[in-house]
Amino acid sequence: MTSDCSNDGMGKDSIVEVSDLTVRFGDFTAVDGVSFNVRRGEVFAFLGPNGAGKTTTIRTITTIQRATSGRVVIDGFDIDTHRLEARRRIGIAQQHISLDNELTVAQNIRHHAMLHKIPRSEYRTRVLPIASGLGLDPYMSRRVSDLSGGWKRRAAITCAILHEPSVLFLDEPTAGLDTQSRHILWDLVRDLNAGGTTVFLTTHYMDEAEALCDRVAIISSGRISAIGTVDELRESVGPYTVEVTEGSKVAVTRHPTLEDARAYAESLGDVLCNVRLTNLEDVFLDISGGKCLVDHRCHR
């Protein structure tokens, strides 16, 4: 899939370049020779089933985890040879919230600001307003261990963006968030992106990827099985879907054109069927289910 997709990010102005990245834990290969680029200024998403290697890839790119082999370049800086320069450009909110539970929210944020060498004046004028913007004011003097998951997540995101990274990694940023918080986060991602920050996120919510992302990569078993814009991926499996309902089962087929889909539906005769646009969830299921569709028509 990768090879027949022209939009793999190579060759354009890339801010993250990953080539042939492999990460092994003992004899288990979590990330298996992955190569892709993230373009400057885009919102890029990793989609993949549990255990696909999304978190491992992100932790390796952001220098937390050791790569077994391969090369990662952030904004022109190789993470092996120019680690500090690369790190200055990275912000990350990990899937597992990484705050010190025994400190307060304010202390965690202040500590991050110190680690990123943000001057005291700037801390007051720029960093604290970020926390306020995320509604953290009433929680600033509470210990992190006393907060609910969603508020911990907001505090972690504040820490991830306070040094104005050029590329922000968000590993399942909306997992466990309520609907309001999810929308606040989406707005934040859009604002940051409009301000020039490249965003690299992972999610299990297809609507989130569709709402936010310029390009997505689908990863399974440590390999990228498809990469491109949502439209391109939809195109690759067939942009039109016919759903045929038989009893409690729904069979779907993908079609290259609306005419083709309609003709197919009519050919079925007197059954309950529905012609609709293929969505990202369909694409995801087709691709990560191990069904890479060479033919435009697939019966499942």
Added chain:
Amino acid sequence: MWITDVIDESYRVAWGDLCHLKSNLLEVLLTGTVGPLLYLLAFGYGIGGSMGGGEEYVAFILPGILALATLSATFSTVSMRTLIQRLFYMSFDELLLCPIHVSAVVVGKTLAGMARVVISCSIILLVGCLIVPDASVNVQTVLILLLSAFMFSLLGFLAGIAVRRTNTLSLISAVVIVPMTFLCGTLFDVSALPSWAASVINVLPLTHVSELVRSAMGSGTVPSDSLAVVFVYTALFFGLCWYLIRTNRC
């Protein structure tokens, strides 16, 4: 300048742990001083007193207990907090992805341990000077205590980043730290041991710290061979911590 950067960054790394220390001051005071003071009383007066020569023995073990405090106030707290930050809070990851020199991370993570030693040694000295009127503290003693606190904090940090389970820490504590506590010339002279045991004990860092503190508080001299051993251990622990972090092996 590299060195000024590292000093500045070390403080930034330590800030969180120092905040934690400040909000747990009572715990710091109690864990750092009750044990050593108990030794001072139990061994100094109890055992020393019952065998005659109590005063003299208290004067003998005071330096040993100070040396001991540099180990007991650092190893378990530094290793445990590092392990928890690494495995449970995952906040240790933040140190791995901020633009800070590896040396600053290593030094910074020892500062809270050193602060604990400053607190507990001050109190032990205060009590010690009350019961041993001619005990004298000089600059050499203070520097040796700080160096030793640095060395054992590094050891604690090393254990905290190398180990994968809390049980392993307890194991290290039981087979390395506790024996060191009693055998390394803190409570009795190493020469009282059979020679094979003495030669094992002489390899351990705490033996040399006891020797250094006793000598500095007594004659004011600093035996250079013991000092060299302490420096070698410090360099070794520092090097191992640096390597584990630099190569993301923690």
